[in-house]
Amino acid sequence: MERKWLIIPEYKRLEESAALAEEYGAAFEYNDFFEPEVYENPQEVDRRIATYTKLGRDMSRDTMHGAFLDVLFASRDSVIRERSRALVEQSFEIAERLGVRGIVFHTGILDGLIKSEAYIESWIREASGFWRQMSERYSSMDIFMENTFEDSPEVLIRLKESLSDCTNFKLCLDYGHACLTSTQIES
Helix, strand or coil: CCCCCEECCCHHHHHHHHHHHHHHCCEEEECCCCCHHHHCCHHHHHHHHHHHHHCCCCCCCCEEECCCCCCCCCCCCHHHHHHHHHHHHHHHHHHHHHCCCEEEEECCCCHHHCCCHHHHHHHHHHHHHHHHHHHHHCCCCEEEEECCCCCCCHHHHHHHHHCCCCCCEEEECCHHHHHCCCCCCCC
């Protein structure tokens, strides 16, 4: 089995991160563009994209973590939903400029409501429609929906099933996140 390693590059020590990626045949996952102090500052976005590009690495295997702090793309509140969706769109625009293969997003599911079937049904309906649009609009890029603090993969599986025809929409397991839940983690 081919191993696919990802390194989260440390922006202030990029030469070391690039050397590690080279040594281990690893790709990068850029984790700085989800930070408001970066994505809210167009000059900083430009500076970081230029810095990453200057490394001369093949970025076509790399991924990027999309905005997720306070991002609720399936919110019932239209103001929150629209701002969240604008941040997701901005993440795609940055990813296109970087030339990465895909973006990782969190679910934005409110933890206290995960047991409410009405909330989950509404979330799946909104999320399905939104991610279908993103999947079509950014068809050359993989979209990875990552578990956050859900106790089971059931909701993510239901979302993926509703988007089964969207071949660039995928699920991603964050083992560290899973360890922070009551889910039994078995080797």
